[in-house]
Amino acid sequence: MKRVFLGLAAAVVSACTLAAAAAVPEPVRKPVEAFYIREHQDMVDPDDPNGFRIKMPSAIFSKVDVNGDGVTDWMIDYERAQNPSLFCGTGGCLRQVYVSRDGGYVLAFDRVIRQFKLRRAKGQRLLDLDFHGSTCGGAGVEECPRGYIWDEGTGRFIERPNARGGTWLEGGPSPLVTTPASAAPRAVRNQLQRRSAFCAAAGGKAPEGEDSVFNDLPDLNGDGARDWVIGSSYDYCEMGETGKDSPPIPTVILVSKAGDFVVGFEGTDVSWGIDLAPSPTFKTVEGADDCAFREEKPCARIAWRWNGEMLVHTP
DSSP, X not given: OHHHHHHHHHHTSOHHHHHHHTTSOHHHHHHHHHHHHHHHGGGOOTTOTTSOOOOOOGGGEEEEOSSOSSSOEEEEEGGGSSSGGGTXXXXXXXXXXXXXXXXXXXXXXXXXXXXXXXXXXXXXXEEEEEOOGGGGTSOTTSOOEEEEEEETTTTEEEEEOOTTXXXXXXXXXXXSXXXXXXXXXXXXXXXXXXXXXXXXXXXXXXXXXXGGGEEEEOOSSSSSSOEEEEOOTTOOOBOTTSOOOOOOOOEEEEEEETTEEEEEEEESSOOEEEXXXXXXXXXXXXXXXXXXXXXXXXXXXXXXXXXXXXXXXXX
C-alpha cells in the first residue's frame, strides 16, 4: 500500500517544477526529488484532485563551488520548500550539498543548521556553521559555532577551529553526513552489537536509528587514520513498558592500531569532547554537573593521550 501511495504522490509533482529542475544533474535531482516527495506525502490526498499538490520549487537548488574542479556543485536549501516547517525547527533548516567527484556526485552535507557560510580563504574552501545550542552542550538558543574545511583527498569536510578560533568540540565533532552502519568498520559494528546485547540484558532494546550513535573522530594517535566513538550524551536503552529506567550505556572510543581498532577508552555517564589544537586530543570534563552552567568557573578538562595501547589521562 505504501508503494502505491508513494506512486500517487509522485504523480502529482508539478510537471513545470520538474522541467525547471531538469538543469540540475540527475544524480543530484533524483535523490532530492525522492526525498522531497517522501517528506510531503502525508499532505497528499489521492482522492481529492483539487487537494495539495507536491511542487518541488527549483529555487531550492543553487550552484556552489566546493572543490574547484570546474564542475558545478549543488546546494539544496529546504527552507524554500512548499512547507518549510517539515524541514525547519529551533535548530534551523535542513540543507544538503552534493559535490562533484570521480565523474559523479557525493552527498557531502546533510544537516539542519542555523548558519551556513561557505567561503574561500588562502585557496581553501572553508565552511562556517552554527548548530542548535545543544550540540555544544548548551541551551537551544545559545550559539554553537563549528568550522570545517574541504579535504579533497577524502572527499569530505573535516573539522577545523571555528571562525572565532575556538578549538573545543563538546561531545566530539558533529558529522555532516550520517555514516550507515553497513559502511562502518567491523570494530564499530561489533560495538553496536554489544550495545544491543547490553540493552537486551537490561530488559530493553537498543534505540532506533543506531546510525546516529556513532561517528568518526579526528586522528587521536597520530597514525593518519580517523578514529571512532560509539555513544552520545543522550544515549539510552528503550525500556518500553517495563517501568524501568535505562541503565547508562558505555561510551566507547575506538583508536586505530595495526590496521584495525582497539578500545582506547570506555566510560559511563562521562562528559567529554575533542580539542583540535595543538593536535586532536580526547578530553573528559570533570564535575560537569556542577560547573557546566557557571560562566565564572569553567569545567576542568582532563587530557587523555595514546600510550600505544590505550588512552591514558595525563596530569
